[in-house]
Amino acid sequence: MENQRNVILAMVLMALMLVGWDLGMRYYYPPAPKPAAGATAAAAPGAPAPAPTLKPTREGGLQAPADIALEKHELAAALAAGHRVTVDAPGLKGSINLVGGLVDDLTLARHRETLDKNSPPVRLFSPPGTPEQHYAQLGWVGQNGAAAPGPDTLWQADGAKLTPATPVTLRWTSPTGQTYALRYAIDADYMITVTQSVSNAGTAPVQIKPFALVNRTDRTASIDTWNVHSGPIAAFDGAVTFANNYSDVKTAGTVSPAGTANWIGFTDIYWLSALIPDTANGAAQPKGDFRNVGPDIFRADLIYPVATVAPGQTATQTVRLFAGAKENNVLEAYEKQGATNLSLSIDWGWFRWFEKPIFWLLDSLFRAVHNFGLAIILLTLIVRGMMFPVAQRQFASMAAMRAIQPKLKVIQERFKDDKQKQQQEIMALYKAEGVNPLAGCLPIFLQIPVFFALYKVLVLTIEMRHQPFVGWIKDLSAPDPLHVLNLFGLLPFTPPAFLAIGVLAILLGITMWAQFKLQPAAMDPAQQQVMALMPWMMMFVMAPFAAGLLIYWITSNLLTIAQQKYLYSKHPQLKAQASKDQLDIDRVVAREQKAQDPKGGPRKPKAR
Known part of the structure; x- marks a missing residue:
């Protein structure tokens, strides 16, 4: 019951985050209104005053159709005056x-x-x-x-x-x-x-x-x-x-x-x-x-x-x-x-020392290949290639951590009533075995500045504006324009941002799911269930972002999957231990399900 409650709570929090994300995206990145029919006529001389200015967009410029038409009329008159x-x-x-x-x-x-x-x-x-x-x-x-x-x-x-x-x-x-x-x-x-x-x-x-x-x-x-x-x-x-x-x-x-x-x-x-x-x-x-x-x-x-x-x-x-x-x-x-x-x-912000080199590399790749989407993919290959030695050390550390799991369990059982002594013994074990429990987090921390730098580059730089990739992706600095809910543009409506799931967002969810499947499973069944939902939650969260950013993340996920398969082949003990951990988790889940009746409630205790 406790695990089910945790999962339900996690799902509620995810739903609230998705709704809040949509509201936030609409506040900070409002869509430009579509011109209404007859706006030009409404702005003729003697027409009513223009509508109030709408919320600014990323591109800037007038938003109200009447204002746009009035600008066109008055600009033509001013330029026609001569001199x-x-x-x-x-x-x-x-x-x-x-x-x-x-x-x-x-x-x-x-x-x-x-x-x-x-x-x-x-x-x-x-x-x-x-x-x-x-x-x-x-x-x-x-x-x-x-x-x-x-x-x-x-x-x-x-x-x-x-x-x-x-x-x-x-x-x-x-x-x-x-x-x-x-x-x-x-x-x-x-x-x-x-x-x-x-x-x-x-x-x-x-x-x-x-x-x-x-x-x-x-x-x-x-x-x-x-x-x-x-x-x-x-x-x-x-x-x-x-x-x-x-x-x-x-x-x-x-x-x-x-x-x-x-x-x-x-x-x-x-x-x-x-x-x-x-x-x-x-x-x-x-x-x-x-x-x-x-x-x-x-x-x-x-x-x-x-x-x-x-x-x-x-x-x-x-x-x-x-x-x-x-x-x-x-x-x-x-x-x-x-x-x-x-x-x-x-x-550029505080991190321009990192963002400007990323921009320089991306712009140089674009000048070489003349396709910005391909340049983003090549940038991802270069960044992941530079971090591959770190990933190798990460997997080696994970393998060492798996190898000392029996010793860790002995220490935890022996000193279960003395947490301070338990921690001292665990740290001594890490030192003796040459294991760093934080090594697995290093590649993630290294990717964060790259991801943020690319995000800023796509948001800020005019060089990315209106750059196409392939097919339907005509502007890598804008979100994926095709959405599942309107049948990729066949139906005449635009879904809200948190439901505007396009092809790139779906590919992101699938590749992230495949990546998570290769990672060692969490020992807590409830945590495992939450992690299983994470790729699909991120699919919704990332859908409104620039298409170029999703291309970067999808490429990075594919490279991570290939990298993990290769490193698992180099560290078979890690793969074997991961399979054993999954079997242990499955047994725990099976025991919890057995302790409940078919309706989901706890089984009544037997009469004595």
């Missing part, structure tokens, strides 16, 4: 608004919104006033009455297209003779370099305060979780800070981190917009802070000290604007160009 310089680079496409000199129209040429290669490129910047508002502005604030360009200033451009080979300069001259200039240059990836200059042709000195800012709404932010940051981000004195989120800035109004700003901006899981001041050669040091400037509008500022420009003189400074995808190799290349720790805008 724009085209941006045409391999990494970025879009335009610069000559009204205000805003960089407010950028898309990422190398990344698409969906798996469909014909889908639109990911939009990062959108003009002010649109639902996806996100833009950068560089300028000056005039001091003591000095005239400076403002948000409505119409700049004059010396070119019609900004490309890596053709920089463009915007100019505006004040009534008092000061010429302000913004020279834009762009590279092949995601960096725009802006040189701000003020030439004073007037008769008196002028004082101006230069600034640079990134302005965005949090309605398009990706989800911010305990292990992946999304929101305000900056590096001060070389240290990247993830301490603030949008709600912190909203509560404080203004957040001003201490130290010298290396860069400052906003991050999503995959995208980053950041200002990088030039602090070399004695350049002025700006002050960096975050501000909440509207109900859902936030700003990252670089504010420079007041500069005095004498007649006939020119004041110049340079700010770089990163606006793009957080591709690790690109970010590291910018670090070599002076962007301090820009690659740490990827939220």
Whole structure:
């Protein structure tokens, strides 16, 4: 009865965990809503206000269909107004608004919104006033009455297209003779370099305060979780800070981190917009802070000290604007160009010393085989191959532990009333026989950081986004899209996460079950029954995880099964002892069943 009660309790706890897991996954990784029919019409001019913003997703962006349609309408109107310089680079496409000199129209040429290669490129910047508002502005604030360009200033451009080979300069001259200039240059990836200059042709000195800012709404932010940051981000004195989120800035109004700003901006899981001041050669040091400037509008500022420009003189400074995808190799290349720790805008966490090598190896394998799923399988082979000597020692230790079981039982029986003495004698036996009872746990502990590192790599890195494997697996960074309960997509409904069992999850359960069958059985029958349920519980728990992670685990299980069969052949005494232990457990279970009546209750004692 006690064993049955334990099994029932374990099953109840497993069920509660599955339900709780589903709720947690829906909270931290909510599915993007499907656009409703007629959403475009609902967003026409004069239509009702957009629906409230839904919970963010991993990809970020607007979620409500009415908001999406309204953005499309207002973006088209803003871009059709004219007064724009085209941006045409391999990494970025879009335009610069000559009204205000805003960089407010950028898309990422190398990344698409969906798996469909014909889908639109990911939009990062959108003009002010649109639902996806996100833009950068560089300028000056005039001091003591000095005239400076403002948000409505119409700049004059010396070119019609900004490309890596053709920089463009915007100019505006004040009534008092000061010429302000913004020279834009762009590279092949995601960096725009802006040189701000003020030439004073007037008769008196002028004082101006230069600034640079990134302005965005949090309605398009990706989800911010305990292990992946999304929101305000900056590096001060070389240290990247993830301490603030949008709600912190909203509560404080203004957040001003201490130290010298290396860069400052906003991050999503995959995208980053950041200002990088030039602090070399004695350049002025700006002050960096975050501000909440509207109900859902936030700003990252670089504010420079007041500069005095004498007649006939020119004041110049340079700010770089990163606006793009957080591709690790690109970010590291910018670090070599002076962007301090820009690659740490990827939220590797405390274990980046281990995660980055895993990413490097995985990315290198991908470049060699051109299939990310195959690269994951090869990574698993390499990791398990490196740990094979440890596994050999583990099995040797297990064999030694099995060999001394009779001696252990003698000690336990002899000192059953003196637990302290019993423990001392057992430790002495371990030392005399050269046995480490914890050796069997070492391979498990070694796999944990590998598993966690791969999990973080699949969650964080843009390189894994939309990478296919084979057949129906089109995105290894997303869960298995086919589910048993809807007949692999034939039925028009999506099961809840804890019931969304796909082919990969089933293979995971089967391989884990086969692996457990080869392991020495637990001596406690109740524990054995719980362990028998474990593979199927893990099948449900792991189903919502990225398909790439399940491929890693399935491959690891298959290698473990092959490894165990090989090592059992090298240690036949371990296999024989495991079979004997199983027979002993079966006898215990049979005795317990014999002590109960057919209805499952305890047998009544015989009358004396």
